[in-house]
Amino acid sequence: MIHDAYGPNDEKETLCCLAVGFKQQNETYELVSWEAGFCYSDKITRKISCISSIERYCLKALTQELLYCKAQEIPVVTYRTMDIPALRLRFLYHRIPISLRGIRYICLQQIFQDHFLLQRRNHNYASVAEMAETMNINTTDATLTEIIYELYTRALPLLPTGVI
Numbered sequence: 552m553i554h555d556a557y558g559p560n561d562e563k564e565t566l567c568c569l570a571v572g573f574k575q576q577n578e579t580y581e582l583v584s585w586e587a588g589f590c591y592s593d594k595i596t597r598k599i600s601c602i603s604s605i606e607r608y609c610l611k612a613l614t615q616e617l618l619y620c621k622a623q624e625i626p627v628v629t630y631r632t633m634d635i636p637a638l639r640l641r642f643l644y645h646r647i648p649i650s651l652r653g654i655r656y657i658c659l660q661q662i663f664q665d666h667f668l669l670q671r672r673n674h675n676y677a678s679v680a681e682m683a684e685t686m687n688i689n690t691t692d693a694t695l696t697e698i699i700y701e702l703y704t705r706a707l708p709l710l711p712t713g714v715i
Contacts, residue, residue, distance in 0.1 A: 564589040568590065570696050571613075572584035580637045581606050584601060585601055587613075599616060626656070627655065629659070630679045630682070631679075635651075659699065659703060666706075679695060
């Protein structure tokens with residue numbers, strides 16, 4: 552089921568915070584949900600989400616949002632380093648025709664590892680919630696896209712020019 556929490560937006564969106572939910576089966580990850588928070592200026596102005604037990608349905612719905620980001624030149628911010636490679640693999644598996652070329656991805660987990668002396672805690676580094684706690688971000692009643700946006704906006708001014 553796809554859900555658009557805010558409706559259409561006439562303002563130029565400048566960022567897409569993407570949280571994806573995978574279910575691990577053996578050595579593969581299957582997409583079961585995603586939420587995209589589109590940002591304008593200093594807030595998330597529009598959210599779209601999809602939850603489905605049918606992975607192909609989730610992927611097809613996400614395709615529309617990624618193509619929108621590509622057409623509007625909106626960077627896509629994810630937290631985990633594995634999210635985009637796992638999505639690519641799932642698009643290949645289901646033979647969904649999409650070109651992800653031209654979409655700018657920003658991976659916060661990699662940025663925190665490279666620029667904030669955060670050591671590897673496990674194979675996936677810190678979770679979004681752990682990172683929010685490390686940065687003293689209140690996660691009560693916050694969605695994953697809101698947490699990703701807060702992590703991004705807090706880290707951005709501290710990064711060297713050209714990192715993002």
